[in-house]
Amino acid sequence: MNAVVRENQPSSVLVSLRNLNKHYGDFTAVDNISLEIRDGEFLTFLGSSGSGKSTTLSMLAGFETPSSGEILVSGSSLINVPPHKRDIGMVFQRYSLFPHLNVRDNIEFPLTLRKMTTAERQKRVDAMLKLVQLEAFAHRRPAQLSGGQQQRVAIARALVYEPRILLMDEPLGALDKKLREDLQDELRHLHRRLGITIVYVTHDQEEAMRLSQRIAIFSHGQIVGLGSGYDLYQSPPNAFVASFLGNSNFLRVKSVANASASFEGQSLTTVPVGGLTAGQDVLLMLRPEKIRALSVEAAQQTALPSGWNEISAKVREIVFLGESLTCNVVTPGGTELTVKSLGSGLQNVQPGADVRVRWAAADACLYDQWNDADLSKGAGAH
Amino acid sequence: MLLSANAMGPRLRFGLFTVNAVIAAFLLLPILFIVLLSFGSSQWLVFPPPGWTFKWYEQFFSNAQWMQSAFVSLKVALLTTVFATVLGLPTAFALVRGKFPGRDLLYALFTLPMIVPLVIIAVATYALFLKFGYTGTLTAFVISHVIVALPFTIISIINSLKLFDQSIEDAAVICGASRWQAILKVTFPAIRPGLVAGGLFAFLVSWDEVVLSIMMASPGLQTLPVKMWTTLRQDLTPVIAVASTLLIALSILIMLVAALLRRRAELKG
Amino acid sequence: MTALRTTLVDTATSGKARLASDRWRGAPYLLPALIFLGLFFLAPLIGLLLRGILEPTPGLSNYAQLFANSAYSKVLFNTFAVAGLVTLISLLLAFPLAWAITLVPRGWGRALLGIVLLSMWTSLLARTYSWLVLLQASGVINKVLMAFGVIDQPLEMVHNLTGVVIGMTYIMIPFIVLPLQATMSAIDPMVLQAGSICGASPWRNFFRVFIPLCRPGIFSGALMVFVMSLGYYVTPALLGGAQNMMLPEFIVQQVQSFLNWGVASAAAALLIVITLALFYVYLKLQPESPAASATAR
Numbered sequence: 001m002n003a004v005v006r007e008n009q010p011s012s013v014l015v016s017l018r019n020l021n022k023h024y025g026d027f028t029a030v031d032n033i034s035l036e037i038r039d040g041e042f043l044t045f046l047g048s049s050g051s052g053k054s055t056t057l058s059m060l061a062g063f064e065t066p067s068s069g070e071i072l073v074s075g076s077s078l079i080n081v082p083p084h085k086r087d088i089g090m091v092f093q094r095y096s097l098f099p100h101l102n103v104r105d106n107i108e109f110p111l112t113l114r115k116m117t118t119a120e121r122q123k124r125v126d127a128m129l130k131l132v133q134l135e136a137f138a139h140r141r142p143a144q145l146s147g148g149q150q151q152r153v154a155i156a157r158a159l160v161y162e163p164r165i166l167l168m169d170e171p172l173g174a175l176d177k178k179l180r181e182d183l184q185d186e187l188r189h190l191h192r193r194l195g196i197t198i199v200y201v202t203h204d205q206e207e208a209m210r211l212s213q214r215i216a217i218f219s220h221g222q223i224v225g226l227g228s229g230y231d232l233y234q235s236p237p238n239a240f241v242a243s244f245l246g247n248s249n250f251l252r253v254k255s256v257a258n259a260s261a262s263f264e265g266q267s268l269t270t271v272p273v274g275g276l277t278a279g280q281d282v283l284l285m286l287r288p289e290k291i292r293a294l295s296v297e298a299a300q301q302t303a304l305p306s307g308w309n310e311i312s313a314k315v316r317e318i319v320f321l322g323e324s325l326t327c328n329v330v331t332p333g334g335t336e337l338t339v340k341s342l343g344s345g346l347q348n349v350q351p352g353a354d355v356r357v358r359w360a361a362a363d364a365c366l367y368d369q370w371n372d373a374d375l376s377k378g379a380g381a382h
Numbered sequence: 383m384l385l386s387a388n389a390m391g392p393r394l395r396f397g398l399f400t401v402n403a404v405i406a407a408f409l410l411l412p413i414l415f416i417v418l419l420s421f422g423s424s425q426w427l428v429f430p431p432p433g434w435t436f437k438w439y440e441q442f443f444s445n446a447q448w449m450q451s452a453f454v455s456l457k458v459a460l461l462t463t464v465f466a467t468v469l470g471l472p473t474a475f476a477l478v479r480g481k482f483p484g485r486d487l488l489y490a491l492f493t494l495p496m497i498v499p500l501v502i503i504a505v506a507t508y509a510l511f512l513k514f515g516y517t518g519t520l521t522a523f524v525i526s527h528v529i530v531a532l533p534f535t536i537i538s539i540i541n542s543l544k545l546f547d548q549s550i551e552d553a554a555v556i557c558g559a560s561r562w563q564a565i566l567k568v569t570f571p572a573i574r575p576g577l578v579a580g581g582l583f584a585f586l587v588s589w590d591e592v593v594l595s596i597m598m599a600s601p602g603l604q605t606l607p608v609k610m611w612t613t614l615r616q617d618l619t620p621v622i623a624v625a626s627t628l629l630i631a632l633s634i635l636i637m638l639v640a641a642l643l644r645r646r647a648e649l650k651g
Numbered sequence: 652m653t654a655l656r657t658t659l660v661d662t663a664t665s666g667k668a669r670l671a672s673d674r675w676r677g678a679p680y681l682l683p684a685l686i687f688l689g690l691f692f693l694a695p696l697i698g699l700l701l702r703g704i705l706e707p708t709p710g711l712s713n714y715a716q717l718f719a720n721s722a723y724s725k726v727l728f729n730t731f732a733v734a735g736l737v738t739l740i741s742l743l744l745a746f747p748l749a750w751a752i753t754l755v756p757r758g759w760g761r762a763l764l765g766i767v768l769l770s771m772w773t774s775l776l777a778r779t780y781s782w783l784v785l786l787q788a789s790g791v792i793n794k795v796l797m798a799f800g801v802i803d804q805p806l807e808m809v810h811n812l813t814g815v816v817i818g819m820t821y822i823m824i825p826f827i828v829l830p831l832q833a834t835m836s837a838i839d840p841m842v843l844q845a846g847s848i849c850g851a852s853p854w855r856n857f858f859r860v861f862i863p864l865c866r867p868g869i870f871s872g873a874l875m876v877f878v879m880s881l882g883y884y885v886t887p888a889l890l891g892g893a894q895n896m897m898l899p900e901f902i903v904q905q906v907q908s909f910l911n912w913g914v915a916s917a918a919a920a921l922l923i924v925i926t927l928a929l930f931y932v933y934l935k936l937q938p939e940s941p942a943a944s945a946t947a948r
């Protein structure tokens with residue numbers, strides 16, 4: 001409940017990254033990143049491998065020294081603080097438990113490095129074992145545990161000394177899908193209960209959506225999108241984010257006037273965008289589920305609502321996916337579009353048939369700048 | 383951190399570097415020293431030598447005893463290599479591919495000569511050859527050397543056999559080869575690096591063997607290490623430094639060959 | 652698939668009783684080596700051990716002598732003391748080497764590994780001879796120490812146990828470096844990062860995480876070296892003195908000089924039992940014995 005309240009309040013900034021850079025020779029791993037992490041939030045760094053997200057996390061933990069820039073926690077610099085004095089908790093990708101210690105000793109390890117009475121240590125370890133539900137396994141060695149159990153130990157070890165920040169570097173990557181989803185739910189609940197600040201790194205966008213309050217999308221060492229999963233998905237700030245997050249269709253259109261454009265000779269209504277000159281190339285992005293495809297007869301029977309666009313296309317392929325139906329269509333000009341429909345509206349359309357494709361102008365996003373390379377999936381790595 | 387050179391503090395890195403430089407010097411010192419000494423002109427092994435000379439080399443190569451012992455060493459080492467490989471090959475195949483009870487125990491038995499102190503093997507075989515009047519013969523040398531060289535060839539071949547995917551051999555059989563043809567044309571070329579490495583090990587073990595050879599030797603038949611040993615016990619003449627240098631040179635040569643073969647195998651793999 | 656896996660062995664034994672051939676598949680190929688080792692290694696070894704209880708008269712008198720005679724028990728003490736000391740010192744010297752080789756496997760670590768291997772494969776006799784010359788009273792080491800004013804008189808570093816310890820340590824270092832380095836390179840560096848983020852200073856991380864993780868390599872390397880040191884003959888015989896003998900030298904002396912086969916074989920039996928017992932412990936320490944992985948197929 002706590003976290004929900006927090007979300008509505010403008011909470012204070014806990015960590016600030018300012019103009020952070022990391023170069024390895026000529027290679028720029030992190031390119032001038034600035035970011036503020038709020039106290040108590042669950043923030044995810046999302047990006048493909050090599051996008052700079054893990055390097056940024058490593059700099060936060062203190063395993064990498066920034067080439068330039070500043071890391072502030074509660075206003076004071078961390079740059080010259082070694083990892084063991086940062087008071088940060090971290091959960092590693094392959095858990096990195098101490099193989100020579102049993103579960104209990106693993107969790108107790110950070111406490112033995114701090115001034116604390118034995119009784120207090122016992123109490124905290126017991127509480128942690130309970131939290132991660134591993135009381136029965138306290139005397140096992142890590143090698144005798146399943147992947148999920150090991151991950152819980154790693155989380156307990158990172159939380160037991162009550163750090164200000166918990167870093168998690170793809171902690172669920174090595175687990176199978178079902179277990180991963182269970183642990184994602186556990187993690188979300190844990191975050192709500194403890195109210196700790198979590199910075200989470202993943203390349204799995206579904207995981208990012210499921211877990212985080214805010215997502216920072218990394219590409220080529222930069223943060224190219226920052227916001228809640230909902231905002232990033234519904235109105236991506238740029239074509240890269242649109243393409244990276246979920247599925248997207250891109251139409252190359254020409255601006256005609258403030259709220260109209262032309263696509264392959266047909267005129268389209270768009271949301272008003274300032275600063276466009278007539279004849280300028282503009283990219284129009286549509287989510288597959290926002291598009292409707294109707295057979296020619298159906299289109300004749302149903303009037304086009306105002307504020308909607310219609311173009312004609314030919315069906316290439318229809319794939320049934322259980323809860324939804326995906327239909328690939330091609331416009332006369334050769335642009336391919338994917339239409340995703342939950343209903344059975346496309347049931348009687350056959351491949352090769354002519355269809356009318358419709359969408360609401362308000363559902364489309366427009367970009368006047370983009371990189372063609374960004375439009376394909378899997379972009380973002382160096 | 384402690385396992386990443388870059389993340390290590392400069393002081394720790396410097397400290398580790400210095401300590402290792404000293405230990406490396408300790409490891410290299412006797413080897414370099416002996417090579418230099420073999421060219422030094424001092425009969426009494428004064429260091430640094432008052433002058434440089436080849437005369438100890440001349441003495442070594444013109445002395446019939448030294449030359450003969452080097453020749454015996456070579457003969458024994460080559461024979462040992464051949465026998466240890468011939469005996470080791472079927473043994474390794476059986477240990478890797480065979481299925482029979484007590485295989486682990488047998489494996490342990492074949493590696494036992496590596497573990498039992500050499501001096502005990504030497505005394506035991508000495509007693510045997512003494513009984514049958516075989517001491518001081520080439521046969522005694524070769525047999526005793528094969529005992530200690532055999533584990534090296536077996537282990538080396540076992541390792542390369544385990545790396546070899548047997549389904550490739552099966553594929554050759556599916557293609558129409560007989561099992562023997564498949565082994566000869568597919569498996570053998572694949573395990574050749576292990577075979578060669580095992581042979582090199584066997585050669586080096588025999589070439590460098592002192593303890594067994596001392597027990598087997600007679601005044602008429604001795605290997606280079608035995609000749610060195612007996613000379614050493616009388617005086618420390620620089621000719622021993624020459625013999626040592628030649629032994630070192632051969633060791634380095636064999637190591638280089640082994641490294642080269644490994645690299646070639648890696649490149650192929 | 653199993654039908655295809657008729658190995659070379661079947662072809663040899665087919666025709667014989669099916670069950671028996673299946674049970675002993677491949678075993679005949681062991682025979683040549685087995686016969687060879689049986690005749691020339693096992694039989695003489697057993698023969699030697701028997702002499703310990705049969706010569707000169709049947710009984711345990713040789714063993715009693717070995718422990719009762721103070722000169723003999725001094726040999727035993729020397730053997731263990733030297734082996735222990737050599738193990739300890741070579742461990743201390745091998746650790747930084749193994750660490751550096753693990754840290755920088757491409758840079759100077761590679762050079763260090765080369766030096767270790769070179770030293771390991773260089774003729775034992777050549778290296779021992781070199782130490783003999785280096786350590787003698789008029790040798791380089793004494794000269795250097797005197798030139799720097801560290802000592803006034805040459806130290807006696809050869810023909811005594813000091814010489815043996817120096818020479819043996821030198822020879823044993825590679826045998827600890829290699830297993831230790833293998834253990835170290837198998838350690839996940841992230842575990843050390845984890846130790847650090849949990850609050851361990853580099854110093855504590857070293858002792859509380861790194862050293863415990865190296866323990867298997869330390870144990871197996873040290874055990875190996877201890878066992879080898881117990882049975883070494885050449886180096887102690889050359890660098891040691893007649894007064895301070897070790898067990899292997901003692902055995903050879905009893906056989907060659909005194910023809911006292913009884914005591915020699917009792918000593919040999921003792922050495923074998925200790926060696927094999929320690930080696931058994933060593934195998935138990937290995938996560939996977941070579942024999943075990945040979946079976947894995």
